[in-house]
Amino acid sequence: MAKSAGSTGNETLLFLTDDQIRKGIEAMFFAYRGFTADPDRILAVQGYGRAHHRAIHFINRSPGTTVNNLLAILGVTKQSLNRVLRTLIDDGLVRSEVGTRDRRERNLYLTEAGADLERELSTAQRDRMRTAFRQAGPEAVAGFRRVLEAMMDGDMRRHYTRFKETEP
């Protein structure tokens, strides 16, 4: 069973051979390194890491989001997230407001300084992604998104699709 491209033996399924799959796996590995390389460099200067980037990204995407919501999206423990949020709040990049509807909740927002860093980070990351998208072309990008969506865990796909299309 060197090639388990499904049980059909259909020639149209040659893209499902173990070897093709392995190349897909390594493509993910190497590409993800490129994907994070630029933000990593920027963050290292301030003494931050990827965890800070993730928090900043999703607070920016959903201003006023709660700690619990962030926990679900990031898939880490509250202790781990809290440590990161603590430094971001102490450094004046994130503002935490007591919820109005439910006063147990904390609504999180980026401050001006936080928005500045977010812009710097996402600009670097977007530039690389945009260059890659432009090189690959629109059809490739559509395929890229389709494969990645199929690779997500179900609950992650929920967090992704919730913001997939921007309502005008």
Place this chain on the structure above:
Amino acid sequence: MAKSAGSTGNETLLFLTDDQIRKGIEAMFFAYRGFTADPDRILAVQGYGRAHHRAIHFINRSPGTTVNNLLAILGVTKQSLNRVLRTLIDDGLVRSEVGTRDRRERNLYLTEAGADLERELSTAQRDRMRTAFRQAGPEAVAGFRRVLEAMMDGDMRRHYTRFKETEP
């Protein structure tokens, strides 16, 4: 400059809007979690982590590879890699042989037990990737690969393409 889809204003470049790029970024983030989820679960049982998986994967792909080569591919320090290799060797999953051509080098191989674990890990990861590939279809997979290749750093692309096509 809310939409910086290139400076052309061309409608055919709508896939390069900041919003489309942001979705691509989040797709990478969520998909990578799915990508590593299954191996992570398996590794956790043995007390290993992703670093062990990476070492095992690339030793399996290139039996007899040297430590230096592995360092270049994995992009970590030798101290970090050495710690992982040490545990794998001590646990009998990896065999380290003094190089014949250059006796300073160490050629790394998986033992039988190492190959068993490699199979278990890659089967889990491949199953998910294969399912995603099958759902998305061959054209999408081609696009997926094209975008990821364009996203890699130059030297990483070298390591990727070196083994991109399998010579028969």
Place this chain on the structure above:
DNA sequence: TTGGAATGTCAACAAGGCTGACATAAATTG
């Protein structure tokens, strides 16, 4: 023979995951 390259090892440290336990405030439920 000497310099440098490849490798290994020791020590120390930090980020960022984790678990478990506990505190507090607020909402919800009986």
Place this chain on the structure above:
DNA sequence: CAATTTATGTCAGCCTTGTTGACATTCCAA
């Protein structure tokens, strides 16, 4: 109202995996 649940924060401690720096060994090559 009392009890429980929920949301959050915090302390302590552990693990993996990354980092630097220092130093030893081996051995190829000039």
